[in-house]
Amino acid sequence: MSHPGAPGVARALAAPAAVVGGLGVACVAVWLGDPTTPGGPLPVCPTKLLFGIDCPGCGGLRMAYSLLHGDFPAALHYNAVALVFVGLFAWSGVAWTLGRVRGHPIRTWLQWRWTPHVVAVVFSLWFVVRNLPFAPFSGLFV
Numbered sequence: 001m002s003h004p005g006a007p008g009v010a011r012a013l014a015a016p017a018a019v020v021g022g023l024g025v026a027c028v029a030v031w032l033g034d035p036t037t038p039g040g041p042l043p044v045c046p047t048k049l050l051f052g053i054d055c056p057g058c059g060g061l062r063m064a065y066s067l068l069h070g071d072f073p074a075a076l077h078y079n080a081v082a083l084v085f086v087g088l089f090a091w092s093g094v095a096w097t098l099g100r101v102r103g104h105p106i107r108t109w110l111q112w113r114w115t116p117h118v119v120a121v122v123f124s125l126w127f128v129v130r131n132l133p134f135a136p137f138s139g140l141f142v
Helices: 006-033 046-051 060-068 072-078 080-102 115-129
Strands: none
Touching: 006 060, 006 080, 060 072, 060 080, 072 080, 080 115
């Protein structure tokens, strides 16, 4: 016999399960596409292709590929800022799921007042810093 709250929990977990499923499909595509090998099936960053500079997201697919293979230093090299955001979004996903199960939202960094401004500043600085043509910043090119 099932617990009376089981249908409610199942309903609460449906959306997070769909998100995890979508992320799983994306991870399989990145795993199979191997963005670390040039000329593969995954797209090249349009900013890199058109202008020859690294955008804030450049290296993100290679970072994800490295992370999926347990190569944390390579993931950090490909896109350190994106790696931090993976952790922040994982925290938010767990909080969102727990909030749905408990029946009341749990606040995360996504609800903080200054989040949009901080994210804009971080991405802007990352965009500039990783394109500076001298050491040690030239080591950030991907």
